[in-house]
Amino acid sequence: MSGRACQVLEACDIVVGYKTYLELIKDVIKDKQTLATGMTREVDRVQAAIDAALGGHCCALVSGGDAGIYAMAGLVLEMLALKKIACNTGEQGGLWVEVVPGIPALAAGAALLGAPLTHDFAAVSLSDLLTPWEIIEKRLDAAAFADFVITIYNPKSKKRDWQLNRAMEIILKHRAGTTPVGIVTGAMRDNQKIVLCALKDLDKAEVGMQSIVIVGNSSTFIYNELMITPRGYSKKYEI
Template identity: 45%
Template sequence: MVGLGPGGEETLTPQARDAISGADVVIGYSTYIKLAKPYLTNQTVLSSGMKKETDRARVAVEEALAGKRVAVISSGDPGVYGMASPILEIAPPELEVDVIPGVTAATATAAVLGAPLTHDFAVISLSDLLTPWETILRRLDAAAAADFVIVLYNPRSHGRDQHLEVARNVVLKHRAKETPLGLVKDCCRAGEAKQVTTLGDMNIEDVDMTTTVIIGNSQTKVLNGRMITPRGYVI
């Protein structure tokens, strides 16, 4: 399993690049195959759409058991909402499986915004395709009550255009409207755009599925346009 990072060539690790270029077969979601195109030569490429993760995992294991070197690619890190778990769940003990990490959206977005994750934080996906919405809200409420910095993945789509507003209202039960909030769209890709605002002033219409949202905790501040969550060092 290979993590592509956010999608830019400069954020792809040399280990990941070598794994892709050295593979006999490259398997992935069609969008991620496009991101990996610069590293593809004569490999067999197998791509499929969303909701085909289990099928891709099965094909990957079958190809590997046939003696081929297989690279299954994910954006970000394959162990963070990625393909690592379904493959490890079905891979037989005799099959050698390596998980090659990548830069996940949380840390890439944080770097663009400043230093909002310097203290404890929680990452929560607002996609309820695989997780019940009630469970997501319970986790979000707990993270907000515990004063974690909160990173939101998959915050809004055409089919889920109300989820982010509901999520904001949950967090507002525990945090002031003035709490710093950062948005990064297409992080580390062409067209990257960032915005530092507040929890109360966030414009929901500015957010889509390629946007990552970081909500500060009670200590997060904005200095020179950058979000900073103090670690607690004496300065």
């Protein structure tokens, strides 16, 4: 967690979040009041946090990674806008909202792999719960064609077990089968696991919901089990 996140959790009265995330930070929040919900109950969590804040409490809504990257910050602000609840204006009946930066999975995963995101990259989620699969395919194809390093969120789950193989097929239209791929599961957690493979072998790799998959671009290479994407310094300067 960022230092600011720790400060906020210490200062707040109520902590709202997905029950698994609250369990991960139980040593930090200790005996504070908590409101937990299960998976896919994001709207309920946000509503509970808004209600607590409108009731006069200092409330923290927690997310995994960074709250603004595939997480809860956007939904909070969207619901405030839809309900016409003023935020950060000092208006009567309004709320003060702070989006606290965290460490996203793409940053934690990249650090464990080496330096795969040193040049331009794109992040794509394979979850089609909120985004139509046709759009996801278009984004994957465009990112692969443009030679972006591609960071894949939500690559696979028990119910979504075919999307990653399809993503591999799309990227292979524009990339060599030997392109390096890094898979980090449970980044910075007790179950952390790091695997390197070639793009053509991605369908054989062990991947789950706690995994982030980073597909290199045409310049990415492996050195001493580290994944490296050059920025271009060696072409411009003598190294």
